[in-house]
Amino acid sequence: MKLNDQFRFVQQNMKKNKTRVTMTILATAMGCAFLIVLASVGFGLHKSIVEEVTRDRLVTEIEVHGRLDEKESYQALTDKDVQYLEGIKHVKTVTRKQSLQQDGVYKIGEYEAFAQTIITHIPSEIKAGFELSEGRLPKGSNEIMVGYDFIKSLRPANVSSEDLYEEEGQLKEQYTFKNSIVNQEIEMTVKQYVEGKEKTKTIPLTIVGIGKKPTREWMEDRTVFISQEVLKEIEKFTGTPRGMVLDPNIEEQHRIEFDENSYDQVKVYASNLESVKGISEELKKNHYPSYSVVNELDNINKMFLIVKSGLVFVGTIAIIIASIGIYNTMTMAVTERAPDIGIMKAIGASPKTIKKIFLLESSYIGLIGAIIGTAVSYGISKLVNVTLPFIINRAFGEQTPEDLVFSYIPINLPIICIIICYFVTVASGYRPAQRATKVDVLKAMRREV
Known part of the structure; x- marks a missing residue:
């Protein structure tokens, strides 16, 4: 079975259960958006502090005491x-x-x-x-x-x-x-x-x-x-x-x-x-004895590496929770498509091909959710940077520094999120895909699984 045929088969099956698939994608997108926005706070504060430290000093300057x-x-x-x-x-x-x-x-x-x-x-x-x-x-x-x-x-x-x-x-x-x-x-x-x-x-x-x-x-x-x-x-x-x-x-x-x-x-x-x-x-x-801003930046970078890693870890939990929905969706898909699996097996489809089809579907759902979540997170990030200073001013009567960045999304953050999301969704779809390979042909033809 060619890869194009596998993709076409996956898309047709997803269209049959639009509501369930859409909700699963939405849950995945929310998990990804949560991860990116949460981690972006660490990246934003890191960026602000680094700019504050280096603004009035050259990073190539070394003070010799x-x-x-x-x-x-x-x-x-x-x-x-x-x-x-x-x-x-x-x-x-x-x-x-x-x-x-x-x-x-x-x-x-x-x-x-x-x-x-x-x-x-x-x-x-x-x-x-x-x-x-x-x-x-x-x-x-x-x-x-x-x-x-x-x-x-x-x-x-x-x-x-x-x-x-x-x-x-x-x-x-x-x-x-x-x-x-x-x-x-x-x-x-x-x-x-x-x-x-x-x-x-x-x-x-x-x-x-x-x-x-x-x-x-x-x-x-x-x-x-x-x-x-x-x-x-x-x-x-x-x-x-x-x-x-x-x-x-x-x-x-x-x-x-x-x-x-x-x-x-x-x-x-x-x-x-x-x-x-x-x-x-x-x-x-x-x-x-000497001092340079690079020494200070090293300490700042080490501290924020721990902070950002912690935030990414907490955000990953949201994606893992969303993966439960993917597991449920794929399990239901195996049950509903038992006759299709039986037919594929009857015409000579190998267990490897069947597993690949279901893993392809789970990863497809995960990637679509990750892309949507990334797009939404950029919008939320901009909204946070615009509205949060206003809210702080109104609520606490304090003016935030003009150059303070509350949320910043570097290009590597969405890439990290998509990779995490891909592996989590593939892992959540692995068990249902393995179950699909064990479907009995005769039972499947009688719609009994």
Whole structure:
């Protein structure tokens, strides 16, 4: 009996019992939809958390915290360490930053701002993906870049703090700096105590560039980037490394010794994601403690693998329950088609062919149900993502994060569901199919089974 004839025979028999077959397919479709939608919650939350973790950081970025010496003590990284890091295979670039050890005071006309001041290596920052939203990169020693939100730090110096801010802590609109700060002359003031008296030094600078806006709405970048030449000028005035202030009011102030070529923050950027793990292992082997977002993602992926596996397992139970309907349908089919089975046996059909026909029918029902369930699950998933934030807002009065995905269906999830459904339905139809092969020809012809 040819495969086409077997398919035709199955379809004809299914048409004879449309209601029962339809209900069985519906039960299977519901089981599949339940599995996919349930598991999609795990996939959706996983996707949201991964995007949250990686949104403001490059996945190829590795933070190097320092170098461990023979006594397992952390040592600051120097130019020698940077050269070693740049020489590691698949390293794209190494950024390094030094921090001024006092808050810089910056003035533009009547406006002033307090900001963290950083000295960085511009070429490596550019290779790592640093971008400007406005202006250009510094060329001269007295040219600087500022963070995207530095302008928000500027406030009138002659107005008291009580009058400057709203109740929410925001600067009042009338006191905000209205002009562009690009190409503006700005004065940087640093201080030091000499013989118990505070002395200050003013350094004229020019803002030539503004950094790119941070990727997250709640983040602000008010950093000021100065040159190495300006840092040396500050150190010459303060007489301390990195412009550290020696406060006479503190009796035993700890004076930190900085190596001229040491760095406060060093980051390694891999040429591609696949290289991050290898570089991290190389750093660990050579006593450079490090951290990358890939380490965090590994832990997240392991946790959600367990969660998603559990959800798929629970969803599979729904398909197994639906398979009881398939078992019942196929058992009834064997009983009702006893004369047909007898005729097939009488004309020479082998038990293998008869079993194949009934297994084909059960798998046919399962696959149709799985396809319908998959289509329905996509609709439910979209509905959940649209309506659930609204329901949570109405019921609990809380606003869900804009980027939170409650349900996400990757292409492999329906494939997993269809495979599970296929094997479960074939298994549920196996016993009735085996029973069909044992039907006695003479009894079948008399419609007795």
